[in-house]
Amino acid sequence: MGKRIRNLRVKLGLKQQDLASTDISASYISLIESGKRVPSDAVLATLARKLGCSPDHLRTGHDDHVLEDIRLKLSFAEMALRNGDNGAALQSFGELLAKSEVLDRRMELRARIGQATALEKLDRIEAAIPVFEELLKDPALAAGSDEWCRVSVALSRCYRNMGDIALSIEIGERAMTTLDELGLDVTVDHIQVGSTLIGSYFMRGDLTRAHLLAQRLIPVAEEHGGRAGRGAVYWNAGLVALSRRQVPEALALTERALALMADDDNLRHVAILKTNVAWLQLQSDHPDPERALELLEDAGRTLAEVGTGVEQARCEICLIDANTHLGRWDEATAHARRAIGLLSSGPRVEAVGARVRLAELHLLRGETEEGLQALHAATRQLRHFTPSYETAHEWRHLGDVWKRHGRAKEALEAYDQALVATGMPMSYDPARSLARQRG
Template sequence: MSAEGVQVEHTEADAPTGLGDRIRALRARHGLKQQDLASQDVSISYISLIESGKRTPSEPVLSTIANKLGSSVEYLRTGRDAHELGETHIKVAFGEMALRNGANGEALQTFSEVLAHRAALDTSMIRRALVGQATALEKLGRLEAAIPILEDLFREPSLAAGSDDWCRIAVALCRCYRNSGDITVSIEIGERALAELDSLGLDVTMDHIQLGSSLMASYYMRGDLTRAHLLGERLIPASEAEGSYAARGAVYWNAGLVANSRGKLPEALALVERALAMMAEGDNQRHVAQLKMNFGYLLLQSDLPDPDRAKELLEAAQQSLAEVGNADDLARCEISLADAEKALGHWDEAVAHAERALGLLGTEPRVLSTSARATLAEIYFLKQEPDRALKYLKAAARQLRHFPPSHEATLNWRYIGDLWQRHGNDIHEALKAYDMALSSAGVARTAHLQATLADDRR
């Protein structure tokens, strides 16, 4: 008796755990003997070894056995039929769409459900679901959960350097470590990955641009502006020739940040405005929103600040980030909106934005929380409420001491020092904050700074 040509539906009860078990169960169900599955090329003893799990059949042999059992190769190999596998593909695609639409919690649940049955998935589908899961966790601000997933993926022997998945995972790891505050590891990953790409002997590719853009951001955060600038000089010409709108925009964006830190604000504004125009041509809503936020921030730092234009850009960014951004994105936007309202003299609105930033950041220690507290301190000083101002200023300094040196920490210590000097009337505390800023930047306190503070004391 043969079931050849007849496809059967499988139920949960039909799904033993191993390939050999499934073949034996289906053979018994159809009343077949091992000799019925044998052929000129496949002996009865070989069929017995397959069923006992001691041999793994080749694809042609498995296809022949599947036909005789009225089953599919997918079911024999995985325990799931083609329909179930198709549903899994659809589910993963649904999760990826949810990520693009900013439904990060829904995406995380979808990928977790898929991965709960990973034994029935092939390597590429498992990797795709894991990347989606890590991306959702990152967007939800759960970096401590996203990083181990990405680390495991990056160590997979089957992950080929230079492949799309390899680049995507390397960029995500570099970004996650940077956003978690571990700038050193972020740079190590970015430099190592970029060196691996270079070793392949390729011209500058889209992968170089994506990795290099992320590495530039990490250099900037560490305060290594020379390396960031040199990398930007390498990437910008390549991005003009090869990059997508989003990739080119990312390079110009980071180049703008570096130019601003080097004191070249007009150049920074030009670079960021160009980046915004490039990204607006693409469909990455989050990148466009981040660029608007960054442009608004730079407008507030200008020698001739434009708080009205900055506020307009920041409010547009805020609206988009509420849909597609993560907690850090929104918190940065709220802090910049607080700065814009502060520049316009709208104290209550400024306080509300800074407090919302703190709420978004939660209880986990973040340098960004320090920025929000220092911003609140300045606003309350301007509102002539020194007691509240000092409370936030002391809390900001206390929290910032727990973070390792970085460009962002340096800027915050400088800001805290300026607040003590301008509003707090405490030169001793100002000097301590400036000391911490210089230490974070990797230099000793200079006699010039001491002399400046001594003059202020008089």
């Protein structure tokens, strides 16, 4: 940068004194040109005006027209990402990063964040994780900044979606600690990180921590948070209430979250919330499958354009339940097959839920052989997952279906696995010990 400033000054026939001002001495100009000082953004802007170019040209040495093209391409890539055109966004970010020599530090950071976000939205989470991890190590990403917060939240969410709940929580807690250590009051950043952490606590079954964090964040969200931030907190607080079997409270909290976020320009988040509200409608003591179906069909149309495969599959699974409630078994079966197809790219607990629902639809129609095959397939698939609150829920669901259709042995085994997944091991069996001694 110093050489560029000197060469341009000499080319224009200016002396160092000509670049000086009341705030910038000629000796400081000399230090900059010799590479012994790095000018601040304000000083660089002043020098650029006097040299008749842009600050970006002094930083990079590239023609201002080239830099303007890069800025436009970066903006279009970010717009594509917001609009759900994740494949096009990923390609654009990749093309920009392939020419990193023309990017300044800020542009490169934006492109790397965009690339990782596009990978996550395309459900290429294993590829997204190392990019997010490298970003968090980058000193250019200042702790406490908006970008740092978004990257921390995304990395925590990625690990959670991969099933590593412990690491997801560790990242979230570390981010919350960092924000606290900055000495600031609880901020919007706390709300973003905290709402993700609540969801991870919920998935681990750590309901007390989830509840306490929700109680901490709700007043702050009400006072300082935007509609989207407040909606995220109420959304996760609803999950905690549901886990405590407080279905009416969970539904009220999630409905409030939807009302707060309904006008948000993040169509994906609104669609996910509609899916959650519909699911809670179906879980309540007085289900409203017609309203649930309306919400889900609306959410499904949006998620088909801007959602990930997993998010679309979760909507399809709820559509199975809504149509089953209404006795529309053909429609429910079609949604079950679509959900399984959407989840075929990798191991997902949600695929087990879709298979169990498809199995029960076969059994309800008297297609016993197909139903039993699907239940056995779901059982085999579920054994491959690490025990968690989520897998416990699926084991319980599987046991209930076995029980409803007169298979007590299989039901008992599934219930045992559900208890183990919650961290409750089987009790000591003295008869087994005696048998080992006699053997």
